[in-house]
Amino acid sequence: xxxxxxxxxxxxxxxxxxxxxxxxxxxxxxxxxxxxxxxxxxxxxxxxxxxxxxxxxxxxxxxxxxxxxxxxxxxxxxxxxxxxxxxxxxxxxxxxxxxxxxxxxxxxxxxxxxxxxxxxxxxxxxxxxxxxxxxxxxxxxxxxxxxxxxxxxxxxxxxxxxxxxxxxxxxxxxxxxxxxxxxxxxxxxxxxxxxxxxxxxxxxxxxxxxxxxxxxxxxxxxxxx
Amino acid sequence: xxxxxxxxxxxxxxxxxxxxxxxxxxxxxxxxxxxxxxxxxxxxxxxxxxxxxxxxxxxxxxxxxxxxxxxxxxxxxxxxxxxxxxxxxxxxxxxxxxxxxxxxxxxxxxxxxxxxxxxxxxxxxxxxxxxxxxxxxxxxxxxxxxxxxxxxxxxxxxxxxxxxxxxxxxxxxxxxxxxxxxxxxxxxxxxxxxxxxxxxxxxxxxxxxxxxxxxxxxxxxxxxxxxxxxxxxxxxxxxxxxxxxxxxxxxxxxxxxxxxxxxxxxxxxxxxxxxxxxxxxxxxxxxxxxxxxxxxxxxxxxxxxxxxxxxxxxxxxxxxxxxxxxxxxxxxxxxxxxxxxxxxxxxxxxxxxxxxxxxxxxxxxxxxxxxxxxxxxxxxxxxxxxxxxxxxxxxxxxxxxxxxxxxxxxxxxxxxxxxxxxxxxxxxxxxxxxxxxxxxxxxxxxxxxxxxxxxxxxxxxxxxxxxxxxxxxxxxxxxxxxxxxxxxxxxxxxxxxxxxxxxxxxxxxxxxxxxxxxxxxxxxxxxxxxxxxxxxxxxxxxxxxxxxxxxxxxxxxxxxxxxxxxxxxxxxxxxxxxxxxxxxxxxxxxxxxxxxxx
Numbered sequence: 001x002x003x004x005x006x007x008x009x010x011x012x013x014x015x016x017x018x019x020x021x022x023x024x025x026x027x028x029x030x031x032x033x034x035x036x037x038x039x040x041x042x043x044x045x046x047x048x049x050x051x052x053x054x055x056x057x058x059x060x061x062x063x064x065x066x067x068x069x070x071x072x073x074x075x076x077x078x079x080x081x082x083x084x085x086x087x088x089x090x091x092x093x094x095x096x097x098x099x100x101x102x103x104x105x106x107x108x109x110x111x112x113x114x115x116x117x118x119x120x121x122x123x124x125x126x127x128x129x130x131x132x133x134x135x136x137x138x139x140x141x142x143x144x145x146x147x148x149x150x151x152x153x154x155x156x157x158x159x160x161x162x163x164x165x166x167x168x169x170x171x172x173x174x175x176x177x178x179x180x181x182x183x184x185x186x187x188x189x190x191x192x193x194x195x196x197x198x199x200x201x202x203x204x205x206x207x208x209x210x211x212x213x214x215x216x217x218x219x220x221x222x223x224x225x
Numbered sequence: 226x227x228x229x230x231x232x233x234x235x236x237x238x239x240x241x242x243x244x245x246x247x248x249x250x251x252x253x254x255x256x257x258x259x260x261x262x263x264x265x266x267x268x269x270x271x272x273x274x275x276x277x278x279x280x281x282x283x284x285x286x287x288x289x290x291x292x293x294x295x296x297x298x299x300x301x302x303x304x305x306x307x308x309x310x311x312x313x314x315x316x317x318x319x320x321x322x323x324x325x326x327x328x329x330x331x332x333x334x335x336x337x338x339x340x341x342x343x344x345x346x347x348x349x350x351x352x353x354x355x356x357x358x359x360x361x362x363x364x365x366x367x368x369x370x371x372x373x374x375x376x377x378x379x380x381x382x383x384x385x386x387x388x389x390x391x392x393x394x395x396x397x398x399x400x401x402x403x404x405x406x407x408x409x410x411x412x413x414x415x416x417x418x419x420x421x422x423x424x425x426x427x428x429x430x431x432x433x434x435x436x437x438x439x440x441x442x443x444x445x446x447x448x449x450x451x452x453x454x455x456x457x458x459x460x461x462x463x464x465x466x467x468x469x470x471x472x473x474x475x476x477x478x479x480x481x482x483x484x485x486x487x488x489x490x491x492x493x494x495x496x497x498x499x500x501x502x503x504x505x506x507x508x509x510x511x512x513x514x515x516x517x518x519x520x521x522x523x524x525x526x527x528x529x530x531x532x533x534x535x536x537x538x539x540x541x542x543x544x545x546x547x548x549x550x551x552x553x554x555x556x557x558x559x560x561x562x563x564x565x566x567x568x569x570x571x572x573x574x575x576x577x578x579x580x581x582x583x584x585x586x587x588x589x590x591x592x593x594x595x596x597x598x599x600x601x602x603x604x605x606x607x608x609x610x611x612x613x614x615x616x617x618x619x620x621x622x623x624x625x626x627x628x629x630x631x632x633x634x635x636x637x638x639x640x641x642x643x644x645x646x647x648x649x650x651x652x653x654x655x656x657x658x659x660x661x662x663x664x665x666x667x668x669x670x671x672x673x674x675x676x677x678x679x680x681x682x683x684x685x686x687x688x689x690x691x692x693x694x695x696x697x698x699x700x701x702x703x704x705x706x707x708x709x710x711x712x713x714x715x716x717x718x719x720x721x722x723x724x725x726x727x728x729x730x731x732x733x734x735x736x737x738x739x740x741x742x743x744x745x746x747x748x749x750x751x752x753x754x755x756x757x758x759x760x761x762x763x764x765x766x767x768x769x770x771x772x773x774x775x776x777x778x779x780x781x782x783x784x785x786x787x788x789x790x791x792x793x794x795x796x797x798x799x800x801x802x803x804x805x806x807x808x809x810x811x812x813x814x815x816x817x818x819x820x821x822x823x
Contacts, residue, residue, distance in 0.1 A: 002297070009613075009614070011609060011614040011617075011618070012610070012613050012614050012617060013621070015614065015617030015618050015621050016617065017621065018621050019617070021622060021626075022621075022624065046600050055317075076235040078724050079604055080610060080613075081611045101610065101612070101613040102609060102613035102616045102617070102643075102647050102675040103613070103616075104616065104620055105617055105620050105621070106620070128356050141280060150677075153679070153682075153683070166635075168623065168624070168628060170637050170640055170641075172625070172640060172644045173620075173640075174635075176644070179683065188686075189683055189686050189687055192689070193686070194688065213628050213629050213633075214629050214635065215629060215633070215634040216623070216628070216629060216633050216634060217637065217638050
């Protein structure tokens with residue numbers, strides 16, 4: 001999948017590009033708005049990640065112009081401010097999502113995935129890890145033939161883990177994504193939920209999918225393909 | 226005393242006091258001068274009576290000389306032995322001269338009118354007591370009060386006479402010229418016209434009709450008769466020339482008060498060379514007037530003071546109305562930000578100036594405040610860029626490092642610190658917005674019951690881990706219009722505080738209920754644990770305050786949580802208060818208006 005990153009702050013652009021590439025995205029990075037707009041109109045991207053404050057054309061006007069030209073490529077706005085009107089204006093202009101800096105790259109990729117899935121249709125609504133299947137639309141979970149029922153919070157924890165199979169997610173990252181950041185990072189809500197999840201998913205199974213990376217966090221073992 | 230916290234009441238009271246003093250002094254002065262006037266009028270009356278009784282002579286030797294008026298020269302004394310009506314004493318009537326007519330004329334006034342006055346009213350109001358210088362005989366108007374004057378009492382009762390008799394007696398007296406010497410033999414017994422003789426020795430002093438050499442004329446007229454007309458005037462230019470009839474006072478008359486017979490009397494003492502005439506006027510009507518006056522003052526002064534105080538109250542109400550407006554605006558400034566301005570009255574007076582000055586001050590305050598909040602907004606904004614980079618790079622490094630390697634742990638802990646920093650920055654940004662009154666809420670309808678239940682569920686996990694039991698009691702179906710993320714932050718903050726500051730094996734109660742009277746959703750958070758010290762109860766809502774500094778970083782957080790929670794509650798028109806904190810439990814209550822009550 002081809003993603004355009006328009007971000008004037010080079011270091012930020014770099015770690016975004018790096019993180020996305022690791023997830024298998026093809027990434028183009030430009031550092032100013034005019035160039036970004038030019039590329040966005042000339043090449044077909046699967047998604048655009050757009051900083052709002054840019055030299056040249058700013059992010060909001062790029063979105064507006066793209067939508068005026070009936071270009072409906074999914075756009076995620078990045079903003080350093082969380083000013084309400086900026087967010088609202090961005091979404092009104094046709095942006096699909098926004099992220100406030102600073103953000104975790106995992107959060108960005110998770111959102112990117114869900115955006116692309118939405119725009120691409122149903123095909124990618126299914127997440128798999130080994131014999132575990134998660135249908136994001138029907139919210140059905142199956143381990144082999146066994147149906148599993150999860151609470152909403154357990155579901156979103158599992159979904160988050162399965163978005164990045166094989167990658168370690170720290171408790172802080174999980175906390176921010178699933179619990180919307182506000183518990184203190186060193187509380188063990190995450191640990192407790194992981195245990196619950198394990199009890200439902202890995203109990204009595206030979207292959208334990210949810211793995212603890214000692215001192216770091218948790219991950220889903222990559223499905224053997 | 227709290228009554229006098231009101232400026233208006235103080236002004237009214239002060240005015241009343243001042244008015245009371247002024248009126249009090251005024252009434253004392255007025256009272257005393259009126260009293261004096263009344264007293265003088267009594268004296269004047271006595272004087273008038275005395276003058277008509279004594280004739281012109283009263284004036285001679287006392288205050289002024291007679292006017293050189295030809296026709297007044299010399300009275301025609303008529304002597305008649307007074308028929309002392311009182312015979313109880315058995316004394317012979319002293320030879321009080323009697324005159325059946327009043328032939329000494331007061332300087333002013335017509336003879337006729339004088340006489341008329343004498344006829345009609347002499348002695349009506351006054352009582353007379355007449356005694357000779359030796360005080361051998363005393364004649365008194367009847368009903369003369371016992372013991373008046375005190376001096377006379379040693380002579381017994383004296384003789385009581387009808388006013389007309391007294392009148393006659395006086396008439397006789399004044400027809401005798403003053404001074405013994407020129408009058409001839411003093412001790413010559415007089416023979417009265419009524420045929421009574423004066424044989425007593427005491428008569429000496431009264432004797433006398435002196436037959437002033439030139440002036441003596443026999444009594445030509447019967448007693449009681451009046452001789453009108455000037456034709457009967459005494460001859461002029463004869464005899465001593467200076468005596469024109471009447472009694473001559475040898476001392477200045479003196480007046481004093483005396484009480485007798487249950488009444489107050491004004492007593493005038495007139496002394497001639499031979500007699501002492503005491504005129505007493507009852508003060509009963511005078512006293513009555515004074516009483517009336519006094520009660521008039523007693524009514525008028527307090528009611529004037531009350532009226533004035535009321536007026537002052539009204540006027541000061543008018544006067545402080547602009548001040549009240551200023552106070553109202555200042556209240557609004559406190560409540561809703563520095564953009565409020567006081568309407569200038571445009572009168573150009575002191576209050577106008579005060580308003581202008583206050584507004585200018587508010588301008589400057591607002592400027593400074595805006596600058597400060599803009600600064601903290603800008604600063605936290607600027608901090609976000611490096612944070613974004615740090616976090617992103619750390620994240621990348623974390624992924625690249627070998628699983629569970631020491632590097633990875635370092636990255637994790639750094640990432641946690643970055644996260645902490647990130648939260649501080651965003652909290653500061655929120656607070657600076659709240660300070661600037663720009664904490665914009667993305668309001669939506671929230672089912673707080675289920676929202677709160679979910680958070681309590683999470684909290685139960687937190688609590689379990691700390692060996693704390695958490696009970697929740699949530700009334701279902703409550704909705705509020707609010708910012709989901711911010712409210713969640715408040716709930717989480719309060720619950721995690723309840724866990725953090727709890728004791729081992731303690732408990733927490735989370736309650737959501739509906740307060741119908743105020744239309745609020747009420748969230749209660751009660752936990753066991755150490756109580757908050759009294760002196761800290763105010764401070765805990767301040768920024769960067771920790772309930773117990775000594776705990777240090779054992780307990781995580783950065784001291785903005787409660788302050789932020791308070792600001793968020795306020796932005797939702799709600800409140801956050803510490804209900805109590807004692808050894809038993811610490812209880813916070815958050816109230817947010819329900820959606821239906823908005």
